Amino acid sequence: MALGLELTDIRMIEAARERLAGRELRTPFLSSPFLDEIAGRRVLVKPECLQRTGSFKFRGAWSAISALEPEIRANGVLAFSSGNHAQGVALAARMHGISAVIIMPADAPRLKIDNTRAYGAEVVLYNRETEDRDALGAALAHERGLSLIKPFDDPFVIAGQGTVGLEIAEQARLEGIGEADVLVCCGGGGLTAGIALALEAHAPGLKVRPAEPAGFDDTARSLASGRIERNVRLGGSVCDAIITPQPGNLTFPITSRLCGPGLVVSDDEALQAVVLAYTRLKIVVEPGGAVALAAALFRRDELDGDAVIAVCSGGNVDPDVFQAALARYA
C-alpha cells in the first residue's frame, strides 16, 4: 500500500478512521441562534480549528504516515509547507516516533516556523528567490530515504480528510438533517474531496459545495467550466491558508463528480465570519478557515434547504490579524 497509485474510496476513508481512532479530536457541531438568524436557516458548524495542531490537516497527515510500511516510515517523512500542513505532519510524525523534515520558505511567519519546530520537526529553510524547493526536497528525500507527505493530492491524505465527512454524516443524522448544503473551505481540494466521498456513501442528501476567497476561486471556476482552471494571483489574500494555484489532479475528478457549485466570499466577509465565530461560537478561526461560514451567513440566496453545515477548517491566525478583525467588526 501507500504507493500513491490507489484512488481514494469510501473503504480507504473508513480505514483511515480506524487508524486515527483515539488520536484525533471528534469535533462537535456548534450552533447559535444568532447565526441562524443572520443566515435565515439553521447553521451547524464543524470546528476543525479545534483539531490537534489547530486544523484538519492533522487527519490527512496521520492517515498518510500511518499508511506507510513500517520499515519505510521509520526513515522519516518530508513535507513542503509554510502553514497548517507543516504542523499536522510534524505532530503526526512525532506521535509515530519518527523524524519529520519540513521545508519552509525562510520568510514564512516566525510563529509557524517556531510551532513546527516545537512539534519536534527539523525545519529546513530555503530562499524563495535563489533556491529550488523541489530539488532541495528531492535531495534530502533521496539521501535519508524520507517519504514525501503531500498536502492534498495523495489518496491517503484525501482519505484522512474524509473522516470529517464520516463524522458530519453521523452528526447530521442525530440533528435530523437529511438534506443540506455542506460548505467546505477549499484550497487544493483534499478536505472538499474527502468529505464529498464520505457523504456520497453515508449521507447522499448532503451536498458538498466548496467555498473560496474572491480572486482565488480556481475550484469554483473549474467546477463551472469542467476543466482545471488556475488562479491569476498566487498571494495577497488574508485567507492565505487556502490559497493554491489550482485544483489537484486527484481531487478535481472527485469534486467535479460530486460537488455543487462553488461559493465565493470577499476577504471582508471572511473577517466578519471570524468575528462572528468569536462572538457567537467562542472559537478562533483563521480567515481562510472562515470562508465556508461566511458563505453560510452571507450567501443566503445561493443556498438550499432549512439547514446549512459549514466546516471551519483551521484556527492558526496571527494575533495581529485577529485583533484587527475584532477592532473592525466586533
Add this chain to the structure above:
Amino acid sequence: MALGLELTDIRMIEAARERLAGRELRTPFLSSPFLDEIAGRRVLVKPECLQRTGSFKFRGAWSAISALEPEIRANGVLAFSSGNHAQGVALAARMHGISAVIIMPADAPRLKIDNTRAYGAEVVLYNRETEDRDALGAALAHERGLSLIKPFDDPFVIAGQGTVGLEIAEQARLEGIGEADVLVCCGGGGLTAGIALALEAHAPGLKVRPAEPAGFDDTARSLASGRIERNVRLGGSVCDAIITPQPGNLTFPITSRLCGPGLVVSDDEALQAVVLAYTRLKIVVEPGGAVALAAALFRRDELDGDAVIAVCSGGNVDPDVFQAALARYA
C-alpha cells in the same frame, strides 16, 4: 418536585442529564503539547465556553426549568443576573416555549443586556443605587406567578452543572486517567459542587479543586477554615463572571466534604491563560472562565499527578478585554 427542599445527589444529576439529552453540547476534551510543556504534566481542558450561550450556565438553567411542574413552568421564570446565568436562563426558557424575566442592573454591559433580550427574555433594568432588586423581583414573581431560577444555590441547578462531571468521568476513563486534580472555576460553587458529586460517584480518583481569582478566594478560605468566609471586595476583578460574596448555603457543605484545597491565581495569570487558550486550543475563554486553566499551567507545585483536568467555564468576554489580553501576552 422542584420545591427546593431536596439536596442534590447523583441520581438528581443523572436525571438532569436525561432531561438535557440532545439539548446540551457534550463538550470534548481539548489538549495541546505546548500546554503540557508549560504545566509539566498532561493538561486536559473541558471547554464549557463552547456550551450553548457560551457557558455551563445553560445546563443548570435547563435542569431547573425542566424540573418545574408543567403548569407552574407555563407561567414563566425569573432570574437575577448581569451575565452568563441570564443568557442560560433566557435560552432555556425560550427552548421550553415559556417567558423569562431577567432583572439586570441598568449599568450592566450593553452587550449582555442585548444578548439576553436577543435570546427572547424580557429584561427589567433597575438602578443599583436607588432600587431594591429583591423587592422588584418578588413583586414580579407574585404578580405573574414566575418561578425564580437561582444562579447556584438550588438543588436542580447544581444537578445540571453536575452533568459536566458525568462527562468528565467518562472522558477521563477514555484517556486512561484514573487519578487527577480537576480544577473548576468557582464563584458561588454550583459547578464545583455538581462536578464533585458526579465524580464522587463515578470517578473517585478524580479530586475537584476550586480555582479563584486573588482577592476573591472566599471558597479557598472557607475550605481552609471549615466555615463560610466572605470576600472583602465585591468587584474590581477582570474575572467578574465568577465573583460572588461567599460560598452558597447548599454548595458549601458539598464542596467542604468533597473538594481539595482551593487554588488562587492573579488577574494577570488568568489573562495569560486566556491568551494561551486562544493560541493553543483555539477557544475563546473569558478571564473568570480561565482561572482553572491558569492554575493548571502556573501552579505546578500545588498539583498532584501526571495529568490535570481544567474546566474553562465560559467565553463571554468583551472584545476590548480580549484584544487587550492579546496585545499584552500574545
